Amino acid sequence: MSISERISALVGPASFVVAGALSVGVAIFSALVIERRTVEDIGTALEADGITWVEVSANGLQVFLDGEAPDEAARFRAQTQASAIIDADRVINRLDVAAQDFSAPPRFSLDMLRNGDGIQLIGLIPAPEGDEAFAVAEAIADIAGEADVVNMIETAEMAAPDTWADALAYGLRALQTLPRSKVTVLADRVEIEAVGETREERAEFIARLQQDQPEGVQVVLDISAPRPVITPFALRFVRDETGGRFETCTADTVQTRDQIVTAGRAAGASGTIPCTIGLGVPSPSWGDAVETALAALTELGEGSVTFSDADVTLIASERTEQDHFDTVVGELGAALPDLFSLQAVLPEPETLASTGPARFTATLDPDTGARLRGRLPEGAIGASVQTFATALFGADRTDVATRSVTDLPQGWSVRVMAGLNALSELNSGQLTVEPDTLRLTGETGDQEMVSQLTRMLSEDLGQGANFQLDVSYVEALDPVASQPTDEECVASIRAIQDETKITFDPGSTEINEAAGAVLDQIAEVLPNCLHVRMEIGGHTDAQGGETMNLNLSQARADAVLNGLLARGILISNLTAQGYGESQPIADNETEDGREQNRRIEFRLLASAEVAGIAAGEDDQPRTRAGILAQGAIADWPFEVRPLPRPDVN
Structure with a gap:
């Protein structure tokens, strides 16, 4: 074999090896x-x-x-x-x-439901510590009285959130205030739902709950009053050169109220439109009927539309053209829902005869009484009108100087008595009765008075009667809105005492002349503060025996209470409590300090209860549970930590 043949024999296999190696490397x-x-x-x-x-x-x-x-x-x-x-x-x-951390605190909450049957509790609250055992249970027991308490509270052995104590204290105070309520307490939020018997009670509840709200805790109030039964179910809307306005507005549902308010704005009303939601609607189509009638009145231009149950009265302006009036009235009559009946009036233009001497006026002043002038029918009918007026305003507060005539329009005495009856509902005002109209102006402290007067006059005068009301609500006359707060009452009394202290002769418990003068001033404040529970606290200096000082301070506090009673003040909201020398406000080692410590102090009862309980006069354990149970929740200055309820065997 030649050399070339040998090389060829060796190269062939090697090339395959190299190619294979390259293939593996590439792969x-x-x-x-x-x-x-x-x-x-x-x-x-x-x-x-x-x-x-x-x-x-x-x-x-x-x-x-x-x-x-x-x-x-x-x-x-x-x-x-x-x-x-x-x-x-x-x-x-x-x-x-990752391993889960289950040590994070749960979301604490407490739901408290109170009604006539008792109180129900459910929720998860932080576990308390020490001698504060069963604080929530004791507080709830005091609120419930003899009623049943269903306690389904669970506890967690964890620290309470920062604002939990304040939220719980406020929630318990709310539950104590509201006899029918649901109070939900969260760490940073308190939700309150309740019902008041009347509008006044609802306003009082809201005013009390808006006071001393805890910082860092959101308070949500949903206080409602039962829907009134409205009879007749009435509505009145007036359009004149100044625009449109509701003189009374009623609806059966929130949706109907919104429908009516929208229709009123389209008819020219502006600003806030109060519309009472109540029971007694004559038809489920009340909102549709009102909306249709207001649209018709808008098309007429000026006039009034009055609903009394299912009776509708449309009174156009005397300047309305007869053809236009007939067209609008015909379309309205066809468009009103079934059950509603329409009466339309187009007054005749005033003539000299209609604006003649037939006129009656009555003016009501809160200080001097009623003053009647103008014309009344002769004989027994005119005398009955005068008797009716003196019965309304009082014989000694009614100045009658009227003239008896024979040619008065039919129904004159009925209109006069209806107007006087409406006038008597106002704080002050003026009534004018003329052949074609009755006008009543004045002031009132009742936000619902215009609606009430509209219903009264519509019922007394009939559906076709033309009357005008211009009655203003004055907040200062409203016994609820103008009622001073608890703090304002106490501040007023303290301002009087800052000028002159209530002092007693040494060792005496008798009201002297100087103390009597101060009580006279305080007696002028207290009639407006009958809703405020206050304590009259008696205090002494440290001279003498402790027991003697305690008895002396109690006797002096009682003397102040009796002194106010002797001045005709209702004292059901006042309590007398002697503290002796236990609560000094100055140094008893100096004469000036002892003088300051000898004092009579008015303060809100809740604050007083906390101070008294903390001082230990009643020999009861000084636990937060005891203080919570005595109704001084809002003023307890420390953290409230409830304990778990005891096991039931």
Whole structure:
């Protein structure tokens, strides 16, 4: 074999070996490139989803996910993202889940439901400590009295949130104030739902709950009053040169009220439009009927429309053209829902005869009484009108200087008496009765008075009567709105005492002349503060025996209470309490200090109860539970931590 043949024999197999080696190298390199590209793609997708805690690696066709997921949901999300890029069978999930911290405090809440049957409690509250055991249970027991208490409260052995104590104290005070209520207490929020018997009671509840609201705690009040039964179910709307206005508005539902208010604004009304929601609507189509009538009145231009149950009276302006009036009335009559009946009036233009001497006026002044002038019928009918007036305003407060005539319009005495009856409902005002109209102006402290007067006059005068009301609400005359707050009452009394103290002769408990003068001033304030529970606290200096000082302070507090009673003041909201020398406000080692400590002090009863209980005069344990149970919740200055209820065997 030649050399060339031998070389050829050796080169042939070697080339196959080299080609094979190159193929294997290329395959390995390609696999590594694919692995790296896969790892990069999956890593990019995870980072885009905010998953940065996963380490991605690959080995051949398999991709491995390593790391610690914050929770099971995050672990599953990471695997899902990887499976969206490569086959899910190739994803090997080796992720761990971080251990969960179950020591975080739960969401504490307490629901308290109070009605005539008792009080029901349910919720989770922080576990209390120390001698404050059963504070909530004792406070609830005092509020419930003889009524049943269903206690389903659970506790958690965890620290209370920062504002929990304040929220709980306010919630308990609200529950004590509201006989029919649901109070939900959260750490940073107190939600209160309640019902008052009357509008006045509702206003009083809101005023009391708006006082001393805890800082950092959101208070949500939903205090309602029962819907009144309205008879007749009335509405009156007037359009004149000044625009449109409701003189009374009633609706049966919130939706109907909104429908009527919208229709009123379209008819020219502006500003706040009060509309009472009540019971007694004559038809479910009340809102549709009112909306239709207001649209018709708007088309007429000026006039009034009055609803009294299902009776509708449309009175146009005397300047309205007859053809236009007939067209609008015909369309309104056809458009009104079934049951409603329409009476339309187009007044005749005023003539000299209709504006003649037939006129009656009455003026009501809160200080001097009623003054009647003008014309009344002769004989028994005119005398009955005068008798009716003196019965309304009082014989000594009625100045009658009227003239008896025979040529008065028919029904004159009825209109006069209806007007006088309406005038008597005002604080002050003036009534004018003329042949074609009745006008009443004045002031009132009742926001619902215009609606009430409209219903009264519509019922007394009949549906076709033309009357005008211009009655203004004055907040200063409103016994509820103008009622001073608890703090204002106490501040007024303290201002009097800052000028002159109530003092007693040494060793005496008798009201002397100087103390009597101060009581005279305080007696002028107290009639406006009958809604405020106050304590008259008696205090002495430290001279003398402790028991003697306690008895002396009690006797002097009682003397002040009796002195106010002797001045005609109702004292059902006042309590006399002697504290002796236990609560000094100055140094008893100096004469000036002892003078300051000898005092009579008026303060809100809740604050007084806290001070008295804390001082320990009643020999009861000084626990927060005891103070909570005595109704001084709002003024307790420290943290309230309720304890779990006892186990029931």
